[in-house]
Amino acid sequence: MFLLIVYNSNQNYTRTLLGTVITSGIASGIGVTCASFIYDQDIGISDDIASIRPAFSKYWLPKFIIAAITLTVEILTLGGIGLITLNEAKLFPKLLLSLPLTILISSTLGYVSATAGFRHENPYWLANIITGSLVLLSGVIIPITQYPFWLRIFAELLPISNLLDWILNTTIYNYDLLIVSGKIFIWFLLCLFIKVEAKYKLRK
Numbered sequence: 586m587f588l589l590i591v592y593n594s595n596q597n598y599t600r601t602l603l604g605t606v607i608t609s610g611i612a613s614g615i616g617v618t619c620a621s622f623i624y625d626q627d628i629g630i631s632d633d634i635a636s637i638r639p640a641f642s643k644y645w646l647p648k649f650i651i652a653a654i655t656l657t658v659e660i661l662t663l664g665g666i667g668l669i670t671l672n673e674a675k676l677f678p679k680l681l682l683s684l685p686l687t688i689l690i691s692s693t694l695g696y697v698s699a700t701a702g703f704r705h706e707n708p709y710w711l712a713n714i715i716t717g718s719l720v721l722l723s724g725v726i727i728p729i730t731q732y733p734f735w736l737r738i739f740a741e742l743l744p745i746s747n748l749l750d751w752i753l754n755t756t757i758y759n760y761d762l763l764i765v766s767g768k769i770f771i772w773f774l775l776c777l778f779i780k781v782e783a784k785y786k787l788r789k
Contacts, residue, residue: 618695
């Protein structure tokens with residue numbers, strides 16, 4: 586929070602609150618997904634699962650549901666308290682509407698992080714990088730439009746900044762929603778690519 590004072594005394598504290606709450610919730614969701622997947626490695630059933638290849642609804646979906654519940658409780662609780670404190674309770678319905686998008690962001694990032702750590706010496710390596718960089722790459726304190734070009738490239742990969750813009754916007758169907766949906770779809774395609782590649786490797 587000291588950065589808020591250093592950067593600008595007229596900082597938008599509502600955006601900072603929402604950004605902090607949402608990035609914290611997404612980080613929790615990623616952590617739950619990765620921890621569940623890595624636990625399967627620790628007890629030695631990952632190879633069996635990889636060979637059996639159970640249906641998505643029987644393996645990944647329960648992990649995503651638990652992560653989504655954790656994320657939802659955290660965001661609604663902290664976000665609700667924070668918005669009431671800032672006299673911005675009018676934004677709570679928009680925060681509620683953002684949950685499906687936030688869950689999709691957390692699920693895709695969690696899947697990528699978990700699979701990247703499969704059979705890796707440090708299975709949390711990508712999860713640690715992503716969760717540790719969420720606040721920076723989401724433009725919570727400083728708008729990403731003011732980032733150096735090289736940093737802005739990385740920040741634009743995530744849809745969180747656009748999600749914050751959408752929540753703070755008075756309309757529901759707008760350009761920000763389109764951008765968020767598009768970026769989530771790209772991450773979804775990446776997840777499909779990782780799944781197909783994993784199947785190909787198992788056949789060799």
